[in-house]
Amino acid sequence: xxxxxxxxxxxxxxxxxxxxxxxxxxxxxxxxxxxxxxxxxxxxxxxxxxxxxxxxxxxxxxxxxxxxxxxxxxxxxxxxxxxxxxxxxxxxxxxxxxxxxxxxxxxxxxxxxxxxxxxxxxxxxxxxx
Amino acid sequence: xxxxxxxxxxxxxxxxxxxxxxxxxxxxxxxxxxxxxxxxxxxxxxxxxxxxxxxxxxxxxxxxxxxxxxxxxxxxxxxxxxxxxxxxxxxxxxxxxxxxxxxxxxxxxxxxxxxxxxxxxxxxxxxxxxxxxxxxxxxxxxxxxxxxxxxxxxxxxxxxxxxxxxxxxxxxxxxxxxxxxxxxxxxxxxxxxxxxxxxxxxxxxxxxxxxxxxxxxxxxxxxxxxxxxxxxxxxxxxxxxxxxxxxxxxxxxxxxxxxxxxxxxxxxxxxxxxxxxxxxxxxxxxxxxxxxxxxxxx
Numbered sequence: 331x332x333x334x335x336x337x338x339x340x341x342x343x344x345x346x347x348x349x350x351x352x353x354x355x356x357x358x359x360x361x362x363x364x365x366x367x368x369x370x371x372x373x374x375x376x377x378x379x380x381x382x383x384x385x386x387x388x389x390x391x392x393x394x395x396x397x398x399x400x401x402x403x404x405x406x407x408x409x410x411x412x413x414x415x416x417x418x419x420x421x422x423x424x425x426x427x428x429x430x431x432x433x434x435x436x437x438x439x440x441x442x443x444x445x446x447x448x449x450x451x452x453x454x455x456x457x458x459x
Numbered sequence: 460x461x462x463x464x465x466x467x468x469x470x471x472x473x474x475x476x477x478x479x480x481x482x483x484x485x486x487x488x489x490x491x492x493x494x495x496x497x498x499x500x501x502x503x504x505x506x507x508x509x510x511x512x513x514x515x516x517x518x519x520x521x522x523x524x525x526x527x528x529x530x531x532x533x534x535x536x537x538x539x540x541x542x543x544x545x546x547x548x549x550x551x552x553x554x555x556x557x558x559x560x561x562x563x564x565x566x567x568x569x570x571x572x573x574x575x576x577x578x579x580x581x582x583x584x585x586x587x588x589x590x591x592x593x594x595x596x597x598x599x600x601x602x603x604x605x606x607x608x609x610x611x612x613x614x615x616x617x618x619x620x621x622x623x624x625x626x627x628x629x630x631x632x633x634x635x636x637x638x639x640x641x642x643x644x645x646x647x648x649x650x651x652x653x654x655x656x657x658x659x660x661x662x663x664x665x666x667x668x669x670x671x672x673x674x675x676x677x678x679x680x681x682x683x684x685x686x687x688x689x690x691x692x693x694x695x696x697x698x699x700x701x702x703x704x705x706x707x708x709x710x711x712x713x714x715x716x717x718x719x720x721x722x723x724x725x726x727x728x729x730x731x732x733x734x735x736x737x738x739x740x741x742x743x744x745x746x747x748x749x750x751x752x753x754x755x756x757x
Contacts, residue, residue, distance in 0.1 A: 343737075345654075372636065373637075375636065379626075379629045380633075381655070381658045381674060382489070382491075382658055
């Protein structure tokens with residue numbers, strides 16, 4: 331039924347984050363549109379074989395971020411937000427940049443060196459496409 | 460009517476070489492609890508007490524609102540118990556066992572039993588004595604699941620199952636939880652199964668419950684911090700540190716009470732925080748048991 335969410339045990343991130351990311355992705359690619367009803371917490375837990383408490387946590391987090399809204403403490407819906415896709419992609423980018431900044435610090439790179447490396451990657455990408 | 464499937468308070472049971480002591484446990488309906496512990500920790504003893512197969516020396520046990528062992532007959536209509544040492548009749552076929560259980564329990568769901576036969580890849584005409592260990596385990600689970608009991612007490616249900624059967628079992632267990640009035644308590648060595656499907660996690664070691672809480676806060680509390688400690692810097696004593704391992708200029712801190720303040724305490728002391736790692740349930744389990752044993756030894 332709702333087997334669109336898969337949990338990987340090889341993925342070191344906790345299960346609730348994996349669920350959040352996959353729901354955001356569904357919304358970002360337009361499969362789930364503003365106002366669409368999400369599966370109930372229990373139904374999604376049964377469908378993915380992940381505990382109710384983990385799915386509940388993922389939903390609470392998405393609610394806090396304004397990605398979904400829950401009405402009367404019952405059904406959850408995709409929030410009305412036109413640029414959700416773009417916003418989510420930018421948030422994702424920020425996460426990757428934060429990770430890059432962390433590694434940069436560990437390698438003792440200056441901000442300029444890190445930016446130069448990013449510039450090189452972007453030029454590479456252009457050549458390929 | 461209570462909304463607690465299991466309620467255990469101050470339970471003790473003493474044997475010559477083993478004692479279960481001061482056990483406190485609650486499991487609300489609609490939830491799954493994973494019971495994790497090393498060999499000989501007391502998991503089976505605890506489950507048998509819940510099932511009134513053995514009686515506690517002291518303490519209160521309530522199962523689906525029934526006081527145990529006094530009201531065990533009323534409770535057992537609605538409880539499904541499976542353990543590794545359960546025996547079926549070797550010369551009976553699986554079909555014979557299904558008819559036998561169906562004749563006793565009015566809640567037997569024949570169409571569901573047929574679905575389970577397919578899922579577990581079993582046939583009714585198979586004689587029990589010709590089944591492999593894994594097939595016998597699946598047959599026992601089928602006989603229990605098809606009764607649709609409200610509370611499932613499963614002692615190591617995934618042991619001996621191949622990965623496909625294990626997956627099918629987890630699917631069935633989660634399916635039980637579609638109904639918010641039902642609940643499951645299962646023990647396992649497989650922390651991955653427990654981490655995946657449990658709402659509540661209880662660690663037991665040497666007859667005592669060493670930790671019990673909901674899974675999300677459980678996993679959220681534990682972290683491993685990788686620190687660089689420059690010469691001349693002494694790490695401060697911080698509450699909630701379970702293990703501190705210093706080697707040269709690098710230190711690994713294991714905590715069961717992770718917070719920003721805890722990180723700041725080390726940074727303020729002059730250490731550099733390199734990494735904050737999450738821990739798998741298995742890592743948490745081992746760290747927890749080792750810490751609890753150290754504490755009790757001192």
